[in-house]
Amino acid sequence: MAAHKEWIAQGIADGVFLFAGSLDNGQGGTVLATGEAPELLAARVRRDPFVEHGIVSADIVAIRPAIVAPALRAALAAA
Numbered sequence: 001m002a003a004h005k006e007w008i009a010q011g012i013a014d015g016v017f018l019f020a021g022s023l024d025n026g027q028g029g030t031v032l033a034t035g036e037a038p039e040l041l042a043a044r045v046r047r048d049p050f051v052e053h054g055i056v057s058a059d060i061v062a063i064r065p066a067i068v069a070p071a072l073r074a075a076l077a078a079a
Contacts, residue, residue, distance in 0.1 A: 003049040011044065018075065028056060034076055038062070 011017035011031070020031040033041055042060060050056045068076070 007048050016041070016044065 008020045018032040
């Protein structure tokens with residue numbers, strides 16, 4: 001778990017991850033990422049210790065927001 005948390009912290013420090021957290025149903029977690037090319041993001045996800053050791057499998061889903069709240073738009077612009 002410590003190595004996974006370090007991986008998340010690095011993604012946040014790099015400005016790629018905006019947030020990360022567990023799902024309420026205990027069935028995994030999610031990370032919101034921005035500003036990294038798809039192939040680089042995929043490589044980053046493969047370096048997650050949970051993924052490297054086969055503890056979890058990761059799906060990357062691209063989102064193209066159509067409507068964005070001003071506060072989120074500002075956060076995304078700053079990232």
